[in-house]
Amino acid sequence: MRIASSILTVTMTGDYPDLPSGIDQAIQDPDCVLLPDPSSIRVAPGYRTPTAFVMTDAFTKDGEPIEVAPRQVLTKIMNLYAEKGWVPIIAPELEFFLTARNIDPDLPLESPIGRSGRAETVSQPYGLEALNEHEDLIEQVYEYCEIADIDIDTMIHEAGAAQLEVNFNHGNPMQLADQVLVFKRIFRQVSLMNGVYGTFMAKPMDNQPGSAMHIHQSLQDAKTGNNLFAEPNGEDSWMFRSFIAGLQKFLPECAPLFAPNVNSFRRMRPQYDAPINVQWGRDNRSCGLRVPLSDGQNRRVENRLPGADCNPYLAIAASLACGYVGMQMGLEPSEPCTGSAYRLPRSLPRTLDEALERFNACGPVREVLGEEFCQIFASVKELELDHFEGVVSAWEREHLLLKV
Structure with a gap:
C-alpha cells in the first residue's frame, strides 16, 4: 500500500506545516510504502462487513524506514534496548470519560444519563453503583475487546x-x-452505538479531573528474564536508579510527546491529582514517578505524566528513551519523596508553548529519537498552537467583553 508521506505531518485541524529546510519531504511529498505487520492483525468487531485491524510500518520506495512515523520511532528505541540485551516491559493504564452527545463545541460537555435516569454529579472512585450506570456499554466494550x-x-x-x-x-x-x-477506536465506536460520546481528551470538563495514560515500566534481561531493576537480594539496582534519574532529568524537556495538545496542560494541576513535577516516591501518587510496592522480580516505575490524549507510540518511546539515556549516562536520581510532591516546586511546563521551547533544546533525547522526527513533530505542534492562539474563547467573551 502506498500513501503520500505528508500524511505524517498533518495537524489536528487538517493543515500542513512549513517543514524545516533540508527536509526533502517538504517539497517532494513522495509516496511512502506501508508494509503490514502480520503480528498486529486482529478482528475489528462491530462492522457489518467482516473487517480486520492491521498496523503498518512506513518505508521509502527504497525500503528505508521513515523515521518520523510513530511506530518507527518506538521501534528505534526498542532496538537500542535490544542491542544491550535488555527487554523493556510496559503496562498502560488508560483513563477516559463518557459524556452526553454534544454537537456544539461552544457548549460545555455534560455527563451522560445512566440507566437510573440520572447523570453523575459527584466523585465516585471505584464506585460499583456508578460503574453499573453504564453496564451495558461496558459489557459491550469487554466483548469487543x-x-x-x-x-x-x-x-x-x-x-x-x-x-x-x-x-x-x-x-x-x-x-x-x-x-x-x-x-480507543473500539471505545469511541461502542459509545456512539449507545448514544453517548467516549473521549480521551486530557481535560474535557472544567470541574472534573483529567484523564491520564500512566505507563508502568520495567526491564528484563533478554537471556535470563530476570528483572534488571532489582538486585538478586531485592534491592534497587543501579539500572533502576539511573532509569528513574533519566526520567527526572529529561521528561520535563520531552513534554510534547506525552502532553501533545494545548488541552493537555489543563490536566496537570494538583487539585485533580495530576503531577506537576518529576519527584519519585514509593507508593506515592502525588509524585510524577511512582514506584509501586513490590518484590524484586516485579520492581517497576509508573510514569504518571502522560495524558490520555497522547500518541501511545510516542509517549512510550519518549519514556523509554529518557530512561535509556539516564542509564547510558549513569545518572543518579534525587532522594525519594516521602511527603506530598505537590508541596515541591513545579518542574513541568505549564503550556504547550513552553513545552515546545524546552523540547527544541533537549539534545540528548532528540539524538536517540531522531532529529528529523523531532523537527517535524515540533513544526506540527507549533502550527496547531498558532491556530489555537487565534481563537477567542468563551472565557474572554464572558469576562472581558463589557469590563475592559
Whole structure:
C-alpha cells in the first residue's frame, strides 16, 4: 500500500506545516510504502462487513524506514534496548470519560444519563453503583475487546463523573501501543452505538479531573528474564536508579510527546491529582514517578505524566528513551519523596508553548529519537498552537467583553 508521506505531518485541524529546510519531504511529498505487520492483525468487531485491524510500518520506495512515523520511532528505541540485551516491559493504564452527545463545541460537555435516569454529579472512585450506570456499554466494550484480542485486565470507575479506567496486562511496548490505539477506536465506536460520546481528551470538563495514560515500566534481561531493576537480594539496582534519574532529568524537556495538545496542560494541576513535577516516591501518587510496592522480580516505575490524549507510540518511546539515556549516562536520581510532591516546586511546563521551547533544546533525547522526527513533530505542534492562539474563547467573551 502506498500513501503520500505528508500524511505524517498533518495537524489536528487538517493543515500542513512549513517543514524545516533540508527536509526533502517538504517539497517532494513522495509516496511512502506501508508494509503490514502480520503480528498486529486482529478482528475489528462491530462492522457489518467482516473487517480486520492491521498496523503498518512506513518505508521509502527504497525500503528505508521513515523515521518520523510513530511506530518507527518506538521501534528505534526498542532496538537500542535490544542491542544491550535488555527487554523493556510496559503496562498502560488508560483513563477516559463518557459524556452526553454534544454537537456544539461552544457548549460545555455534560455527563451522560445512566440507566437510573440520572447523570453523575459527584466523585465516585471505584464506585460499583456508578460503574453499573453504564453496564451495558461496558459489557459491550469487554466483548469487543475479547473479539479484537485486546488484553485488558480490569476496568474501574475513576474519580470523575462517568470517568473510567482500563488496565492493560504488561507486555511488549509495541504490542501494548497497538492495543491502546485499537481500544480507543473500539471505545469511541461502542459509545456512539449507545448514544453517548467516549473521549480521551486530557481535560474535557472544567470541574472534573483529567484523564491520564500512566505507563508502568520495567526491564528484563533478554537471556535470563530476570528483572534488571532489582538486585538478586531485592534491592534497587543501579539500572533502576539511573532509569528513574533519566526520567527526572529529561521528561520535563520531552513534554510534547506525552502532553501533545494545548488541552493537555489543563490536566496537570494538583487539585485533580495530576503531577506537576518529576519527584519519585514509593507508593506515592502525588509524585510524577511512582514506584509501586513490590518484590524484586516485579520492581517497576509508573510514569504518571502522560495524558490520555497522547500518541501511545510516542509517549512510550519518549519514556523509554529518557530512561535509556539516564542509564547510558549513569545518572543518579534525587532522594525519594516521602511527603506530598505537590508541596515541591513545579518542574513541568505549564503550556504547550513552553513545552515546545524546552523540547527544541533537549539534545540528548532528540539524538536517540531522531532529529528529523523531532523537527517535524515540533513544526506540527507549533502550527496547531498558532491556530489555537487565534481563537477567542468563551472565557474572554464572558469576562472581558463589557469590563475592559
